[in-house]
Amino acid sequence: MAEETLKSGLLTNLFFEIIQSPVYIALVSLVVFLVYKIIKSRGNDFAVPPPAPQLPKLKKRDFTLKELTQYDGTQEDGRVLVAVNGTVYDVTKGKRFYGPGGPYEAFGGRDASRGLATADVSASAEEYDDLSDLSAMDMDSLRDWESQFQERYDVVGRLLKPGEKPTNYSDEEDSSSSTAKKSKDA
Numbered sequence: 001m002a003e004e005t006l007k008s009g010l011l012t013n014l015f016f017e018i019i020q021s022p023v024y025i026a027l028v029s030l031v032v033f034l035v036y037k038i039i040k041s042r043g044n045d046f047a048v049p050p051p052a053p054q055l056p057k058l059k060k061r062d063f064t065l066k067e068l069t070q071y072d073g074t075q076e077d078g079r080v081l082v083a084v085n086g087t088v089y090d091v092t093k094g095k096r097f098y099g100p101g102g103p104y105e106a107f108g109g110r111d112a113s114r115g116l117a118t119a120d121v122s123a124s125a126e127e128y129d130d131l132s133d134l135s136a137m138d139m140d141s142l143r144d145w146e147s148q149f150q151e152r153y154d155v156v157g158r159l160l161k162p163g164e165k166p167t168n169y170s171d172e173e174d175s176s177s178s179t180a181k182k183s184k185d186a
């Protein structure tokens, strides 16, 4: 009996120590915020998310960072593109994540690489980001995300570095979504 009381006392102490930690509070806030955004992005009835627009496949082309910003889901056709590690994906079918009001809307029409690598849902650079300061662990995490994007979404082209010329895809076969040439050795 005394042993049980001691155990529950220890557990109570541990619980209070944990909830006093700022890291714990920050993590709980992040989880609550993201769950709230995901539920909200599914629509008001909590069951059926709004259908993503059915759009024709985009012709293969490369984008500057500025051109990419036109595809954040706010324009008329609602298309959403996201760049990950130098490749641009059409993520329109995941608009509830990346479109306006979605939990990862900061990535819509942007280069999401740094945000995905560092688990920061608000990070998307205004300037071209060469990612050279990221750690090996961050780069591994980015490559994991990249594989998921390759599986789920169509490749549209590459994200261009400042001054880089776009690839002319007209003489390339436009059949596969995973054949975009990449400038990086990722």
Ligand code: HEM
Binding pocket: 030, 031, 034, 035, 038, 094, 097, 104, 115, 116, 118, 119, 120, 121, 152
């Ligand atoms: C910490 C709390 C987090 C929670 C609870 C959470 C929860 C979720 C859930 C439930 C989904 C799937 C939603 C669905 O299929 O309906 C999802 C998708 C996703 N999460 Fe999170 N997430 C968290 C953090 C993050 C972070 C830190 C990142 C990266 C910066 C991230 C990036 C993503 C992305 C990109 C997707 C969508 C993948 C796709 O395109 O299908 N999440 N998240």
